[in-house]
Structure formats: C-alpha cells, structure tokens
Amino acid sequence: MNSVKNFIIPEKLPRHIAIIMDGNGRWAKTKGKPRVFGHKNGVVSVRAVTEAAAELGIEYLTLYAFSTENWSRPSFEVNALMALLVDTIYSEMETLNKNHIRLKAIGDLSGLPDSTRKALLDGIEKTKGNSRMTLVLALNYSSRWEIVEATRKIAEKVEKGDLAVNEIDASVFAQHLTTSMIPDPELLIRTSGEYRMSNYLLWQAAYAELYFTEVLWPDFRKEDFYEAVLAYQQRERRFGKTSEQLVTP
Numbered sequence: 001m002n003s004v005k006n007f008i009i010p011e012k013l014p015r016h017i018a019i020i021m022d023g024n025g026r027w028a029k030t031k032g033k034p035r036v037f038g039h040k041n042g043v044v045s046v047r048a049v050t051e052a053a054a055e056l057g058i059e060y061l062t063l064y065a066f067s068t069e070n071w072s073r074p075s076f077e078v079n080a081l082m083a084l085l086v087d088t089i090y091s092e093m094e095t096l097n098k099n100h101i102r103l104k105a106i107g108d109l110s111g112l113p114d115s116t117r118k119a120l121l122d123g124i125e126k127t128k129g130n131s132r133m134t135l136v137l138a139l140n141y142s143s144r145w146e147i148v149e150a151t152r153k154i155a156e157k158v159e160k161g162d163l164a165v166n167e168i169d170a171s172v173f174a175q176h177l178t179t180s181m182i183p184d185p186e187l188l189i190r191t192s193g194e195y196r197m198s199n200y201l202l203w204q205a206a207y208a209e210l211y212f213t214e215v216l217w218p219d220f221r222k223e224d225f226y227e228a229v230l231a232y233q234q235r236e237r238r239f240g241k242t243s244e245q246l247v248t249p
C-alpha cells in the first residue's frame with residue numbers, strides 16, 4: 001500500500017507526541033447515537049495510534065483522556081467514561097505487555113473514582129518493566145493544577161530550607177511537574193477542528209509543533225497519525241534562532 005509512512009524519516013522522529021483526542025461527541029451525533037458511543041469508538045483510535053506510534057519508534061505518547069474540566073459533564077457521561085477506562089485498561093493489558101509498552105499516568109489520580117485509580121495503578125504496575133514505548137494517560141489532568149502543585153512543592157522545600165530561592169530555575173521547576181521523567185513533547189496533535197490547548201501540557205509544549213486536523217477522534221487512524229508526523233518533519237524548528245543559524249557548517 002502507498003502509505004504516508006514511507007515518507008517518514010526514521011532519524012527525524014519526535015521522541016514524544018501528545019494528543020488531544022477531541023470530537024467523540026460530535027462523531028456520535030452524526031450517527032444519531034449517544035455521546036458515549038463516540039467514546040467507545042474512540043478506544044479503537046487509541047489502539048490504532050498506540051500501535052502506529054510504537055511501530056514507528058516513538059518513545060512517549062501522551063493522550064488527554066480526561067481533563068479536570070470534564071467533571072462538569074453530565075454524570076452519566078462521566079461515569080461511562082470512567083467505566084470505559086477501567087474496561088480498556090484491563091482488556092488491553094495483555095496487548096501492552098506483548099508489545100512491550102509501559103503505561104503511565106499524569107494528573108490528580110487521588111481525585112479519580114477508586115475503581116479507575118485501581119485499574120490504572122494495576123496497569124502501571126504490570127507494565128512497568130516494558131521499555132519499547134511509554135503510553136501516558138492524562139487523567140483528571142490540567143496544566144494549571146499541575147503548575148500550582150509544582151509551585152506548592154517548591155515553596156515547601158524553600159520553607160524547610162531544602163532549596164534556596166536563587167536555585168529555582170526552569171529545570172528545577174520542570175522536575176516538580178508530573179511529567180518530570182518524560183521529555184517535552186515535540187509534536188502536539190488536536191483532532192476535530194478545534195484550535196485550543198485546553199489546559200494541556202502548557203509548560204511542556206512550550207516549543208512543540210502544533211498540528212490540527214478536522215478529523216474527529218473516532219475516525220482518526222494510523223494514516224492520519226503518519227500525516228501529522230510527516231507535517232512535523234516538514235517544519236523547521238528554530239527555537240528562537242534564525243534559519244541561517246540552524247545551518248550547521
């Protein structure tokens with residue numbers, strides 16, 4: 001098959017790709033189905049993208065599965081999403097292990113229902129020895145929450161005398177975020193034609209290339225993922241420098 005994958009340069013892959021999976025509700029609506037139907041089909045996309053990322057050699061894939069703001073949705077939808085997460089984690093555990101994928105989570109896990117937290121911690125424990133790729137689920141996550149938490153932890157250290165104020169820099173700050181062991185994402189994808197960050201990895205995505213697509217999340221497949229990676233590879237990443245400065249002699 002003539003796949004976009006053939007145009008991807010293996011030496012220029014991003015190490016970390018973050019995704020805002022959006023459009024499940026609208027996708028379901030176009031089919032005259034309840035929103036939860038969209039979330040269930042969204043799991044098919046999660047599987048496809050996880051597989052595509054691992055096959056390409058991406059080291060970290062972070063998916064925004066539930067934001068702090070999502071609690072304000074109807075309780076029926078919230079409960080269904082939580083149950084779907086539990087089901088998915090248990091049903092995919094074997095596949096994750098077979099493919100040497102490690103599960104991790106970021107967010108305020110203490111705010112999750114017990115059954116969801118348990119499934120998650122179980123999944124993390126049972127896959128912790130895998131090293132091909134890390135799949136990070138952002139759950140009950142929001143950047144502002146995370147930044148405030150980091151500030152609190154740093155302030156506590158200063159108060160105790162364990163850290164001096166003049167030692168605080170970007171690197172120290174990043175070490176206090178929930179992503180401390182994860183490199184910053186170089187590519188951030190958002191589906192469904194929305195052009196927002198929605199409180200997602202605001203600190204970490206400071207230099208990320210942003211890729212937006214009209215495709216609704218439940219329709220997002222491997223080829224769509226390859227398109228995003230290819231678009232990333234065709235961009236010039238300057239980090240504040242000029243184009244000329246990037247040309248190495």
Ligand code: FPP
Nearest residue numbers: 021022023024025026042043046065085088
């Ligand atoms: C956004 O679509 C999607 C979510 C808030 C949930 C995403 C969850 C999944 C795909 C299922 C579980 C995932 C994992 C990782 C096991 P939306 O509901 O905001 O859609 P809309 O914008 O069309 O209303």
